Amino acid sequence: MEQKKVVMDAEGIDRSLTRIASEILEKNKGGEELVLVGIRTGGVFLAERLQKKISRIEGKEIPFGILDITLYRDDLSTSHRKPRLGKTDIPFSLDGRKVVLVDDVLFTGRTIRAAMDALIDFGRPKSIQLAVLIDRGHRELPIRADFVGKNLPSSLWQAVSVNLTEKNGKDEVVIEENA
Amino acid sequence: MKLSSKDILGIKELSVEEITLILDTAESFLEVSTREIKKVPTLRGKSVINLFYEPSTRTRTSFEIAAKRLSADTINISASTSSVVKGETLIDTAKNLEAMNPDLIVIRHSAAGAPHMLASLLRQSIINAGDGAHEHPTQALLDMMTIRSRKGRIAGLKVAIVGDISHSRVARSNIHGLTKMGAHVVVAGPATMLPRDVEKLGVVAHSRIAEAIKDADVIMMLRIQTEREKQNLFPSLREYAQYFSLNRTNIALAREDCIVMHPGPVNRGIEISPDIADGPHSVILDQVTNGVAVRMALLYLLTGGSNP
Numbered sequence: 001m002e003q004k005k006v007v008m009d010a011e012g013i014d015r016s017l018t019r020i021a022s023e024i025l026e027k028n029k030g031g032e033e034l035v036l037v038g039i040r041t042g043g044v045f046l047a048e049r050l051q052k053k054i055s056r057i058e059g060k061e062i063p064f065g066i067l068d069i070t071l072y073r074d075d076l077s078t079s080h081r082k083p084r085l086g087k088t089d090i091p092f093s094l095d096g097r098k099v100v101l102v103d104d105v106l107f108t109g110r111t112i113r114a115a116m117d118a119l120i121d122f123g124r125p126k127s128i129q130l131a132v133l134i135d136r137g138h139r140e141l142p143i144r145a146d147f148v149g150k151n152l153p154s155s156l157w158q159a160v161s162v163n164l165t166e167k168n169g170k171d172e173v174v175i176e177e178n179a
Numbered sequence: 180m181k182l183s184s185k186d187i188l189g190i191k192e193l194s195v196e197e198i199t200l201i202l203d204t205a206e207s208f209l210e211v212s213t214r215e216i217k218k219v220p221t222l223r224g225k226s227v228i229n230l231f232y233e234p235s236t237r238t239r240t241s242f243e244i245a246a247k248r249l250s251a252d253t254i255n256i257s258a259s260t261s262s263v264v265k266g267e268t269l270i271d272t273a274k275n276l277e278a279m280n281p282d283l284i285v286i287r288h289s290a291a292g293a294p295h296m297l298a299s300l301l302r303q304s305i306i307n308a309g310d311g312a313h314e315h316p317t318q319a320l321l322d323m324m325t326i327r328s329r330k331g332r333i334a335g336l337k338v339a340i341v342g343d344i345s346h347s348r349v350a351r352s353n354i355h356g357l358t359k360m361g362a363h364v365v366v367a368g369p370a371t372m373l374p375r376d377v378e379k380l381g382v383v384a385h386s387r388i389a390e391a392i393k394d395a396d397v398i399m400m401l402r403i404q405t406e407r408e409k410q411n412l413f414p415s416l417r418e419y420a421q422y423f424s425l426n427r428t429n430i431a432l433a434r435e436d437c438i439v440m441h442p443g444p445v446n447r448g449i450e451i452s453p454d455i456a457d458g459p460h461s462v463i464l465d466q467v468t469n470g471v472a473v474r475m476a477l478l479y480l481l482t483g484g485s486n487p
Binding site: 084086088117 | 181200203204214215216220221224249476479480
């Protein structure tokens with residue numbers, strides 16, 4: 001049996017991102033030294049949208065980078081099929097910056113571990129914070145998000161996908177039963 | 180997607196999809212070499228042996244840097260300082276290396292087919308870094324990467340390869356790769372240096388450089404191996420330079436936006452005049468930079484777990 005349920009629509013996603021943008025500014029007391037880094041592929045468009053919102057509120061452009069974490073994964077030596085490597089593009093120094101990592105779904109926490117290792121190879125950020133649209137639980141590492149769009153309790157056999165206009169033509173968060 | 184073979188022995192064995200996968204992966208790897216900390220942990224705990232039976236600076240260093248930037252351990256063995264001088268056969272050397280359990284062996288050998296023999300004998304991945312006059316697949320891949328990044332495509336371009344086609348593994352690998360990717364490849368060189376049935380490889384052969392480079396998008400000059408002079412394949416280096424060098428005059432026949440490539444080491448003033456080698460059309464140093472990225476891509480794609 002396959003069931004598909006929309007748990008967040010376009011307005012919901014936009015309202016969450018607006019709130020997260022404000023929370024990021026509130027926690028960091030403004031946009032000083034702030035940079036956003038989206039994790040490929042799910043986090044990139046969300047980071048871009050957050051950057052627009054924050055830049056509009058602050059009245060100045062907040063730097064925005066893209067991080068591919070493939071080379072830092074912990075399952076490369078156990079799996080034979082290699083994930084396709086995407087481009088990393090962080091065209092500014094991270095030294096002394098407050099970095100907000102952005103991803104779509106927080107699940108086991110392994111992606112975030114890899115992302116933090118990668119960021120630290122790029123320099124010494126003043127702090128690293130994490131913003132996610134969905135936190136679905138089931139952490140395998142001691143990691144939590146600073147900014148969460150929606151907590152979505154899920155079962156391990158369910159699939160949570162964040163669809164975005166830039167990627168699949170429609171803004172929605174869907175939860176599916178996978179047999 | 181993954182590569183269909185555990186080894187990279189030649190371009191002839193690769194499909195268009197595999198070549199594209201390697202080039203796309205290599206483009207992503209370019210960025211790692213521009214970082215302040217030029218190292219990623221991807222191949223931590225893997226070891227790569229560079230087994231070089233022929234002299235090499237560029238290719239060996241490039242493989243070594245590629246492996247080190249991926250955190251693999253590298254061991255370099257050159258024939259002159261190994262048990263080869265004591266008469267050990269290639270198979271014995273290889274079996275002994277295998278017993279030390281490396282993950283990947285890069286081999287350059289003067290005998291065509293040496294990497295293929297190792298690939299069939301050993302369970303490790305083998306990368307051919309040049310075997311006789313047969314193939315030099317990583318050179319062709321870095322050349323294709325350079326062409327693609329400069330021209331945005333490979334299909335439909337006119338590529339002229341000029342020089343000693345017969346003895347060139349660079350030419351052979353590039354002919355296989357470029358024709359697969361849809362380029363229009365022409366070759367030129369002295370009649371003694373053109374394989375008799377070169378046109379069976381899908382290229383057009385010319386006896387004059389002018390005919391080959393006319394309207395070319397890409398000109399690939401090959402190194403003339405100066406030791407060939409003794410084999411009477413051409414009367415003198417001076418005469419070769421007069422008829423087959425790329426210079427300020429004849430480059431005007433090519434397209435205005437053409438790129439000039441050379442696999443190195445360059446014999447300045449023989450196959451290419453210094454002002455062209457250093458001029459605005461030259462992408463010779465891009466080729467070297469891209470070489471590291473291509474080799475990182477291959478190491479990444481070939482090493483991995485045994486679980487399917």
